[in-house]
Amino acid sequence: MISNNSVIKEIFKDLNFNNDEIKIIASVFKKLTVKKGTILLNANDIVDKQYYILNGCLRAFHIDAHGKEHTIQFGVKDWWISDYTAFFSEGKAILTIEALQDSTLYCISKEGKDELYDRIPKIDKFFRIKLERAFATFQKRILSNLAKPAIERYIDFITTYPNIEKSVKNYHIASYLGITTESLSRIRKELSK
Template structure:
């Protein structure tokens, strides 16, 4: 398995020496999951941060009534995990499940901590990744409170054009906080408006 996608991603942000690259790669593992498999489950401690080299995942939680609430999708060149559980090493609030056969490059919590000491500029990179994830989460919360379902769908479609074709409509509806029937109605309206 190749590390090229991860190295290409990191090289967009920081320059590595050959030695640093070698140290980084020595701390990673490759893992493949089948469609439907869980990378993390609610209640388990999230042990890895995962860079997707192929495939698609969803991050969600199940409420007390058994209802699924999707909070995120992730595809190639994205990171996926329960960040809160990983950072605090406490039980996960979220499940991360593969929607397609998925291949990951993983860093364990311990490996990442060692990398921060051995390659300090990596800590800055991961801080930036977490900051961006936090900002995206905050914006999503505000959109959910202030925008109509149609507006939220249009933002989703514009922001994630490569994802919409890969996942079932009922999952997009769950992500938007609406029923699949209401999503169908919105899509019909949009076609009619064109």
């Protein structure tokens, strides 16, 4: 449950709610405080939650048949994270979500979201817009990985996540970019010239 109205205002920027709506919203969110290294979701788990990141840093990654990690998303302050394929299809997770820093999260279940959609329709629109933007971002990332050289992908990465390099390991960044850590080092050297 959310006990602080300022958190609701932070999660739902630009939306105003009356007292009854605030009570409904507060009742469907659960606060989680997780330590660095905590696994929120494992591959093959049932996925019924989405997480709003109040502070901290998380990553969603997939481990392929050869044991190689592929970072799909970093989640930082004011972002949402989940295994959306499983969340929306009601299937099992294909991703693992790990806390890279101590983090404060607010989670909402699928049932909780459906309740908000039914009882507070403007939240339905809010999440639809978030989902549309996320879809567009993922599509741009796929095209970038297919068409752009690694140095341009790295520049896009540091533009999207300007302060993240202090918080995550080089191999996480390299796996996100689809390159080796050695290539990442070469790119950084080239850009520092």
